[in-house]
Amino acid sequence: MSNNAATIELLYKMADDQLILGHRNSEWTGFGPILEEDIAFSSMAQDKIGHSLALYTILEQLGERAPDTVAFTRKANQFHNCILTELPNGEYDFSLIRHFLFDTAEALRFELLKNSSFEPLAQVARKVRGELRYHTLHANTWIKQLGVATEESVSRLQGSLNVAIPYALGIFEESPFEKELITSGIFAGEHELKALWINKVEEVIGETNLQLPDWKLQTPILGGRIGKHSEYLQLLLDEMSEVFNIDPTAEW
Amino acid sequence: MYGGGNTFEEVKTDSFSQEDPIKLAEFEARIERGEKIEPSDWMPQLYRKQLIRMIEQHGHSEIIGALPEGTWITRAPGFKRKMALMAKVQDEVGHAQLLYSAAETLGKSREQMIDDLITGKSKYSNIFNYPTFTWADCCFISWLVDAGAIVNQLANAKGSYGPYCRALDRICAEESFHLKYGHHCVIYLASGTQKQRDMFQEALNRWWPPMMHFFGPADKISIHTQVLMKWKVKMGTNDDMRNQFLDMYVPKIWELGFTIPDSQLKKNSETGRWEYTEPDWEEFKRVINGDGPCNKERLEVRRIAEERGKWVREAMKAPNQKYVSPLA
Numbered sequence: 001m002s003n004n005a006a007t008i009e010l011l012y013k014m015a016d017d018q019l020i021l022g023h024r025n026s027e028w029t030g031f032g033p034i035l036e037e038d039i040a041f042s043s044m045a046q047d048k049i050g051h052s053l054a055l056y057t058i059l060e061q062l063g064e065r066a067p068d069t070v071a072f073t074r075k076a077n078q079f080h081n082c083i084l085t086e087l088p089n090g091e092y093d094f095s096l097i098r099h100f101l102f103d104t105a106e107a108l109r110f111e112l113l114k115n116s117s118f119e120p121l122a123q124v125a126r127k128v129r130g131e132l133r134y135h136t137l138h139a140n141t142w143i144k145q146l147g148v149a150t151e152e153s154v155s156r157l158q159g160s161l162n163v164a165i166p167y168a169l170g171i172f173e174e175s176p177f178e179k180e181l182i183t184s185g186i187f188a189g190e191h192e193l194k195a196l197w198i199n200k201v202e203e204v205i206g207e208t209n210l211q212l213p214d215w216k217l218q219t220p221i222l223g224g225r226i227g228k229h230s231e232y233l234q235l236l237l238d239e240m241s242e243v244f245n246i247d248p249t250a251e252w
Numbered sequence: 253m254y255g256g257g258n259t260f261e262e263v264k265t266d267s268f269s270q271e272d273p274i275k276l277a278e279f280e281a282r283i284e285r286g287e288k289i290e291p292s293d294w295m296p297q298l299y300r301k302q303l304i305r306m307i308e309q310h311g312h313s314e315i316i317g318a319l320p321e322g323t324w325i326t327r328a329p330g331f332k333r334k335m336a337l338m339a340k341v342q343d344e345v346g347h348a349q350l351l352y353s354a355a356e357t358l359g360k361s362r363e364q365m366i367d368d369l370i371t372g373k374s375k376y377s378n379i380f381n382y383p384t385f386t387w388a389d390c391c392f393i394s395w396l397v398d399a400g401a402i403v404n405q406l407a408n409a410k411g412s413y414g415p416y417c418r419a420l421d422r423i424c425a426e427e428s429f430h431l432k433y434g435h436h437c438v439i440y441l442a443s444g445t446q447k448q449r450d451m452f453q454e455a456l457n458r459w460w461p462p463m464m465h466f467f468g469p470a471d472k473i474s475i476h477t478q479v480l481m482k483w484k485v486k487m488g489t490n491d492d493m494r495n496q497f498l499d500m501y502v503p504k505i506w507e508l509g510f511t512i513p514d515s516q517l518k519k520n521s522e523t524g525r526w527e528y529t530e531p532d533w534e535e536f537k538r539v540i541n542g543d544g545p546c547n548k549e550r551l552e553v554r555r556i557a558e559e560r561g562k563w564v565r566e567a568m569k570a571p572n573q574k575y576v577s578p579l580a
Contacts, residue, residue: 046338067331092564150570250448
């Protein structure tokens with residue numbers, strides 16, 4: 001039973017991350033710096049919302065409410081996404097840096113989950129990791145290009161990196177169930193994921209003129225996993241549910 | 253979507269009289285035989301100019317048209333609609349990319365086209381100068397504006413310029429999914445609650461006049477461009493396209509129990525053509541010349557997006573950037 005609670009907690013935070021960041025990515029539709037980026041962010045948005053639906057569907061099988069209800073009717077304090085995903089898009093440099101930091105972690109997370117002892121999650125992970133390869137390929141390509149290109153591009157990316165890192169460390173906010181997840185073979189845990197992530201981030205940033213901060217001096221911005229969010233999440237949710245809530249019992 | 257492929261500016265048809273008569277005759281014979289004209293082939297200046305204008309306007313209609321629907325992506329009700337609408341609007345932006353590439357084969361760069369859009373020098377489909385107040389407005393566009401665009405695009409796909417025709421073939425294949433998606437959304441509104449039905453009826457009332465404008469001015473008041481028809485640049489008259497649309501979609505709208513806000517609308521069984529209240533062409537002219545409800549907003553959004561993205565485009569041109577070879 002406690003295993004079940006641990007799994008549910010893990011699934012919610014992953015699903016909420018994907019839904020909220022997918023929503024943010026979709027806001028780029030029509031506004032990208034070039035048409036190709038418009039299209040790329042829209043593709044990633046579709047993938048992410050699709051991944052969240054796959055995870056909410058597992059949750060439904062575990063006795064939680066239907067995906068539409070869960071996604072469109074909860075309040076901000078019932079969401080478990082990390083705060084990084086809910087921050088407004090800002091300029092393209094911030095969206096790109098967030099995409100890089102988050103998707104690097106997400107790709108590694110699904111890599112770890114492909115052998116999860118919880119088979120429904122392992123199945124989703126095996127499917128999703130192939131798609132996430134394109135997300136990280138996209139992020140790395142742009143970081144490596146803009147991270148060396150012009151004074152302005154390097155300075156913009158550096159500024160956004162400095163802002164985003166403490167939030168990105170919030171991805172790895174540990175749950176009360178870490179030990180159970182690890183010992184039952186469901187998930188290797190946030191601690192291990194974070195170590196892998198730091199290596200990967202250092203590797204990519206090492207190929208650019210960008211500087212990473214001293215990890216030891218960073219204070220992670222936590223709270224998202226336990227429903228303590230920035231003011232931006234409720235606004236996002238109000239917008240997302242505007243039509244749905246005209247009549248939540250109607251079929252649209 | 254979205255483009256009408258209709259250009260509403262006057263064409264000076266005498267400007268091709270200075271073309272080499274032998275080359276012109278060969279060119280016209282090729283078109284007559286149903287051959288496609290390719291980018292490196294000889295073509296009259298007027299043909300080139302007119303096609304650039306038409307394809308460019310179509311491209312602009314796609315990216316501007318992404319705005320009134322795109323604004324509903326973040327509000328789409330439920331996973332099914334949210335994912336479908338995202339994919340649909342993304343298709344439209346992809347169409348702009350395809351079309352700009354097709355127009356570039358005729359010698360005008362994408363940057364120049366986007367500059368001309370922002371400065372108001374080149375036009376886009378007039379219908380996107382109207383606002384989408386509710387989810388039902390968004391559904392109207394997905395179903396009926398796309399339907400109207402398909403009528404135009406299927407005709408234009410039989411035109412004479414190879415790159416445009418090939419782009420249109422691909423676009424039409426995607427559009428057919430948009431149409432199904434839009435129709436599906438409207439069926440749910442029609443068979444839903446009273447509030448949902450009212451939402452769509454109100455959207456229909458708002459959008460019907462711009463929808464009638466969509467195909468361009470009535471034949472009796474529009475400039476006849478025989479030479480463009482002969483060169484297969486323009487493939488049908490505005491009234492023909494409008495009639496075809498009415499033929500296909502009025503029965504479907506009625507079938508869902510909605511009222512089209514035109515008491516004169518009926519099919520004449522003798523002529524086989526639809527009769528309707530003449531749309532207000534003065535309003536059409538006013539809106540296309542910049543004085544519609546959303547013209548300023550649409551161009552302003554596009555201008556801001558271009559301005560905010562400028563540093564990215566500059567950085568892409570920087571000499572010290574490394575080429576990262578794709579892994580896939």
